[in-house]
Amino acid sequence: MVAEGEIQKHIAAEFPEAKIELPTANRVSLVSPLHYFPELAIFLRDAEGFDHVTSVTGIDYPERGLVSVTYHLSSYSRPPIRRIVLSVSVDLPRQDAKMLSLVSVWPSAEYHERETHEMLGVMFQDHPNLNLLLLPEDWTDLPPLRKDFKLRGR
């Protein structure tokens, strides 16, 4: 837990508004306001060594009026912190979910952001290609992972 504590201290020093937790060993979780991007991303990549995105998740909370987008980051280039997965979450308003795309910081995020866009309706600005990826080309319904999209018969 030493390395996780160090990371927590570094981030708290630079970005005081971010809420950082260490839920278990090997996990650091961070909830950040939107205006810290992209500086927070660049800091995490260059100073802390988290060089790729393992997944981008969107969770729909209709009762809170939010869509929460979580980036999970990991490191290949620094073997001592390979065991750590850092998650950065941002809360976006449900009706107008948009944020800056982090493809310029982490090219590995490109397909993940595209999938989050089509599944949850989150707009990533400055993304190179935000077309439909997994859904059929003629999809005109709600984004499927929103909670108001119900499955057949459920």
Add this chain to the structure above:
Amino acid sequence: MRSTPNRGSKDSVCHALLPLPPNVRCIRCNRSFPLCLGRLLQAISVDCFPTGSDLHCNLGRRAHSWVVFCVEEGYLVDEQIVENIYVGKLSRAIKKVADGPLRFVINWGALYSLWPVHLMTACCGAEVGAVTDPRFDVERFGVLQAFGSLRQCDLLIVEGTVSRKMAPRLKRVYDQMPEPKYVIAMGACAITGGLFFDSYNVLPGIDSVLPVDVYVPGCPPRPEALIQAIIMLQEKIRHSKGYT
């Protein structure tokens, strides 16, 4: 029966076509005489004989035998009782004789060389791969993995789930295959949607898109089940009427 003395040789008369007027009718039962077509098919199917005529009738009515009359200018020259004679048009005669064997040969050729299209639809494709391996060896039934174009294939195995994006492509592949073509719906997902029945992107079974010949349940079906499906399809083809 009145028989007249020989007028000319029997053979020359029997080979000639009989110029019967087409509107000769039997008075009692109002049936017309069919025209004669040559020696073997020369027959008159009548049930009674008209008065005032020199044509005589077959008074018996046995199912498969006919009395063949050779007549000349209205006079009976010869008569024979011949079994199993077909009376009618020549083209229909050929078709009836050749239909059974020809259909057998065409079906035999089709069923022992069913070539599936190389279209992997979903996870049952792993079992289709396993069915071609040396242990289950579906090639002994004629089902080759024909890696050429789909224009040479006649079997479409829909392996597993068909999503909404894949369905038009599946239909297109099916349309591009030449006749005769057959479809096997493999796996629970191809029959009813299977485990993914409530998904937003999955068709509940493919029989709304394609006409299916054999359904193979299972998730995934064992290779032995797929081989049984191919054998069932072969039985179906063996007994099919028509040439497609």
Add this chain to the structure above:
Amino acid sequence: MSEVTLNIGPQHPGSGHFRLVVSVDGDTITKATPDPGYVHRGVEKQAEYREYLQNIPLLERPVISDSNGSVYAYVLAVERLAGLTVPERAQYIRVLMAELNRIMSHLYWLAIFGIFLGHSTMFMWPFGDREAVIDLAQRAMGTRLTYSYFVPGGVRNDLPDGFKDQAIRAIEFLEKRLIEYNAIFMKNPVFLQRTRGVGILRTDDAIKLGVVGPTLRGSGIDADARKDEPYDVYDKLEFDIPTFPNGDCYSRSLVRLEEIKQSIRIVRQVLEAMPPGAFRARNPSVLKPPRGSVYTRTEAARGTYAYFITSKGDKTPYRLKISSPSFRNLPAFEFLMRGSHLADMPTIYWSLDYWPLEADR
């Protein structure tokens, strides 16, 4: 020069359920865009309507050739969320079954690689030899490919009697066969010419694109979730992570063959060290984990599999996110195929071991 656009797939002997839109200028590929989604079944949405135990058959279907690898991370995630313990024998059995699945998946990969390159003997041999391992799986778990064997708290049933002897016979058979594969395929001059120097992925590009699994280890980075973050009894076992620095298709193939050998080594150790005891902890079948979220990762045959599960205290997950290795290897298509020959397309495609079902979920 004029460019021609080709559609390769989804009906093509050289593609799976997947389309590649390739622009070709003569023989050189100028652009290759992957078009996944032909098998998108909406598993993540469906998982929100099913209980935790009911999700297991759903989640093992995407990766049917390595179904234990995809469910392992899910079961670990549920155990961490709900705070369940797993008996030691069950941990050993899970490691054993995961490694057997890895061998099965790599043999499947080898067979399809053979047929993509036109070597049909190399299609038949691994497929046939894979049946030896499938028989083992069938004896222990009941079916050939989709087992539903891993459950939160252990495994569904114990290993049958005589399993150890049959397993040792099977892996000794496989070891002999690996030598023959080497002779006819890996040392085949045609194979060497078609894969050496083809589709080179340098180390820094591999890190930037975020690829996983043997694709990553073929580019010189020895990251593996079994060593980075050991789970179950992997920290008690001795095994190496094969890594090759060149980054071409040949390196990636060598990584996978070496991984089969390392899996055989792990299986031997597990069979020796397996303790007696319970195979499953007693747990309620309808689990209601407390509020919270968890992120777990395991090393499946194709790479790192990760699950992010959020629970609100109900009996169904609130959000289940799957991070599959094939989806993470997708950027490598565009990157590697640009500038290569059209005939190298199947070589590069299958050396990445892209499984469309796993990427589309």
